[in-house]
Amino acid sequence: MSDSATILLVDDEPSVRESVQAYLEYSGDLTVKVASNATDAWRILEKITPDVIISDIMMPEVDGYQFLEKLRDDPRFQGIPVIFLTARGMTSDRIKGYNSGCDAYLPKPFDPEELEAIVKNLLERRKTNEKTATDSAKLEEIAQEIRELKQQLGQQQNTLTTTPSPIKIDLTPREQSVLDLVAEGLMNKEIAARLETSVRNVEKYVSRLFSKTGTNSRTELVRFALKHGLTE
Template sequence: MSETLPQNVEAAPSPRLLLVDDEPGLRTAVQAYLEDEGFEVTTAVDGDDGWQKAQEMLPDLVISDVMMPRCDGYGLLKRMREDERLGGTPVIFLTAKGMTADRTEGYLAGVDDYIPKPFDPEELVARVRNVVRRQDRLLREAARFADTDVGQMARQITEIRTMLAHGDGSSSKDVALHNFTPREASVLQLVAEGLMNKEIARKLETSIRNVEKYVSRLFIKTGTSSRTELVRYALENQLVT
């Protein structure tokens, strides 16, 4: 017997899946099974078709075959990982290949999970649910970090700027060399202005997860480990205005 939600509680929307496979029979069967499990499923016949539909629907998860005509699974994955809106979307590969080297290639390319054919439909559903839950957890954590005390961060930035203006900060004597992408530079500037991840995502029209990814890259490239350290480093090296 299904439970009735309280009137003031909205049911969570069904995860939107994009299923990409050139085998009509498998595509139809998997779509039907996933829809019976409560997922909203859109299908595509190959990587090119999948890329177009992914841009239109912005799915919560992509399930893709690897060997397909025109554009294979790796080509689709590469396009997604390079795209601002789709870069953080989880991807599961379905493939007839079962060799360790093939799985390793998939993981190195940025795939989130890998299921060799033939597979048990119940295992597929379990893995899909696991990846969706993991994505939801990451987004909640990103939102929690984005909701930290903005006032405290702004005060810290003001203090850093004041110290540097009065010569109280130890400015780097050696010129630091950096290779920031345009997007990383934009994120760095907005962090230095005191914006939190949610605000940066809104301003750059991207996802919070993508902002977290860029901030993490900035930590690595600058050798810092917190937003305050990152801002101080950027100001000392005149990387931001």
């Protein structure tokens, strides 16, 4: 793992805090902040937002379940993966942990190597989810631009004269279908579903359309296609 991540470890046993912190920080990829109870953990959370939280369940005053409930009720920390550490190994306790919103459950005593593997797996999963969300947001923004562009051009039809394309562009039936759907403001995943093909194939067709029309973005492609009568 190339990027450094911050872990918040909450446990009332000093030996657990020391050993886990030393083990996870050994490789240099992880920075571990420690707290002996939920109250101290919350003070740390007011200053930093960790990438993963590891929490004991059996703690004085505020237990792990109550701590997790407070985390999930706070919009700032709702998406942070939480790993429960506990001496309890009963199935009912694990079910309660998962129902409370924890992402992994590791009964004590545990192998630090297993804990590290769980942490890194959750970090990779979170990174993937964030990238997917970012990509989806960008595509939706592009789709919205295309819809607004078509609306603007539609309003200008009385004064805008459509001119023939200065060059002859030969599109295959599938390229034409993809172009028409791009012009509708659909995203690659939606186009793939409509045409019963893969997202990868749609990406290839869009890339070919960019090349054939000399455009570099979906908005430019739609503007060019509408101007030269390649789509409606």
